[in-house]
Amino acid sequence: MSQLFYDAAPNATRVAPTREPERVYPDKPEAVTLFGTCVVDLFFPEAGLDAIRLLEREGVRVDYPQQQSCCGQPAWTSGYRDEAQAVARAQLDILDRSGLPVVVPSGSCAGMFRHHYRALFAGEPDTLRRVEALAERTFELIEFLLKVCKVELADKGAPRKIALHTSCSARREMNTHLHARELLQQLDTVERVDHDHESECCGFGGTFSVRMPEVSGAMVKDKTRSLLDSGAVEMITADGGCLMNINGSLEKQRAAFRGRHLASFLWERINDASEGEGA
Amino acid sequence: MSQRIPATELSSGFRSRAEAALADRQLRNNFRTAMDSLMHKRAKAFSDADEREGLRELGNRIKAGALSRLPDLLEQLEQKLTENGVKVHWAETLEEANTLVHGIIEARKGRQVVKGKSMVSEEMEMNDYLAELGIECLESDMGEYIVQLDGEKPSHIIMPAIHKNARQVSKLFHDKLGEPETDDIDHLIQIGRRTLRQKFMEADVGVSGVNFAIAETGTLLLVENEGNGRMSTTVPPVHIAVTGIEKVVANLRDVVPLVSLLTRSALGQPITTYVNLISGPRKPDELDGPEEVHLVLLDNGRSGAFADAQMRQTLNCIRCGACMNHCPVYTRVGGHTYGEVYPGPIGKIITPHMVGLDRVPDHPSASSLCGACGDVCPVKIPIPELLQRLRQENVKNPAEPQLVKGGGAKFSRTERSIWRGWRMLNTRPALYRSFLWAATRFRALAPKKAGPWTDNHSAPVPARQSLHDLAAQHLDQNGGRPS
């Protein structure tokens, strides 16, 4: 019942928007660092590559430091602060080397940089200054394309009905939950359909999915059922964690329906019409 | 006090209770329907986002401000109430609180107690305590009455019987009261009204909770829709209010935003049917109201939460229940799964301070950290942050000094060493790249079972090539900068 959550913007997917000031975006930079995220790195590398292609298409040079690994979130949300801090410090060092804006193809990892690093390094004023600077120059991929690159997309694909899943981090930490909708509107023949309880969590929550498999499983079951019932032929999301959760569940259920990263979907739509299905 | 077991078995643990709840279609349906409706009502009641956010900010400031001078406010409250003729009592533990309440009742030779809704009295398990001493303690809130009649505990702090549907209530009234079965909700409520009216008349003592205790004027404020709270605090000759020490606010005006936040967040109502401000017992020339009014101020672990500046925010809570209404976990497992008085997100962050983290070790983990609770909290308690903090306290070495009672309950050397390994992997780029190389190269050997993950998912299979490799190749070919 996504119409329940109508109060942020027409048909928005946010329960209760906090009143953060609208982020002020810089002009398009010449180059950025892509922080791939560990999940995309290992399980959805094509999405990362498509993110690079999309950025390059906008004339932005992309740097991909080979020393990068994980933002530290798994340990942080599991209560292992020291371990999270060590991993976070390593990423901070790597990202500070070039000092370029950082683009992340996953809302939750971007949220880690922009919000949780502050808590991790609260006791270190010098590090905190670097953390603040990193927060300032970190962008979620879709946010960066839409707000910084002011991307204009020409849809070359066949008509297609899709459902959009926005991650909780995008909604609550990044304030980017409406960006994908806006971007998808540029695609003439793509129709985004609502799904039941659209703004509800998919049940991933990192280690929650293995610590509480019963509850997490019930959540992803409900999420996939509403996606299957939505009339869409595909789900699109901009978060690697949600994608792994939802696709893993769909595969276990032997459903033909799948989710795909928004970067891959966009790249396909603006290049070729090979995969369109009747809407 | 003997150890009483709540209606829901505690021994089985959160996960197995959750499993049972998840398999109960009726229960899940009851909760989903109710929570959807409550979310909808709240959204409608706060249709102006700017107004809502301004008010939440104010609510947070008022509560945080009150906590920043809590001991002074409690003394002021005590002084004002005493001037108004109310007797103030202090209890550190549940046992002390129950003993105090029993003493007050005994002094009047009371045998029948009628109770308005009070979560603190649930904490105290007052009904059972008094019953063992031969004193009948009857719940008068319709939901609480239904739950008590069925020998259960509330499953929601605002809607105690939300886990039941009309048919189940009708069956209960039929079995326990001999009433003919009916699915007419009006009729069911009238059965409750008739039965309880007699009890209000007969009761020797009325017990209630408190929503806000106002230090400035020495006033206890109670909100309700039914009128049972007014009955309980007006008809019997003695009124005992029980409340937590965190409920005090500095000024009368503070309750204007707080009541608005409370009723709109809880039920989507602009205000409850009754807002009842009590500032003393019956005066000599008055014709009704109790002759004695008592206030029992209970600690029960609250001062422990208060000791840490971050966890102190837990005590901002005004018990509206919006966090549970919006929680995807609560919605699926219901209140009884939590096994304690306070369910849902607020229960997860406050219960450890009351009973010890070691009694509820799964509480902090039972969240996907989706953040909906924090988004809707009318006093802006950063619930996800506090859950994360409790996760840290949970895995601490028990040998270290503990900030939270029962901390270190989930400490495991094995798990700690796994995370140390993870840390090494993610801080040594060469090691990480070797891992990627091996994982992608030997992807066919990826296990088909991956612990609990494969309960709900297919086994994850790494891609043929990592993004590290794809990016390097791509940037090499396209003149980018693989650094």
Place this chain on the structure above:
Amino acid sequence: MSARANILGKLRNSLDGTTPRPDEFDERLVTEPWRYDPQDRIARLRSLMEAVHTEVRQCSSDNWPGLVAGLLAKRNLTNLLCVLGKEHGRELQAHFDATKRSVRLLAYDRPVEAWKEELFWNVGASLTGTLGAIAATGSLVLWPDRHEPRLMSLVPPVHIALLKASEIHDNLYDMMMAQDWAAGLPTNVLLVSGPSKTADIEQVLAYGAHGPRELIVLILEDA
């Protein structure tokens, strides 16, 4: 050590070295969204109260006793609890005397203990005055006293409340400040925003849970 000393000691200890937060109350947040043109206050009050099953009648100081008589007759109620020998009680009595209505007017003139049974089971309706009302939330404000005790607006199944149109305030904050409530509150202050109700079974609203099933508000427009 007493529980009191222990609790306060622990709390003080935890606050050691901290300073109290300044009072940051911002009255605009509880007043500005809740301001109405004087002529709109009644409409706002009405719509909110009617939304929760309150019957609202606008009348004048001349015709309200007749209206009460009609309301009672329609419900076949034969008695009414109200203050006698004072203001509105006197007017009502005069009306009933003049029209020879067979409604028994009951006074709450003894301590509740002296007539609990009768009050709980035999009184059909009550009539009380109000201190005013709040347009923002659709609430009546009652300050019960010895003439109109607390249970008068709670126990009888029908509660009729008289409200002067001139005493409708925009919001609770304004009313509280205008009348300086903080300087001293009576034993009991009540905000009443409809008949008693519950949604404890399946969230379905049912009226007349423990208090009045019906709340009828008579707004006196010339007062």
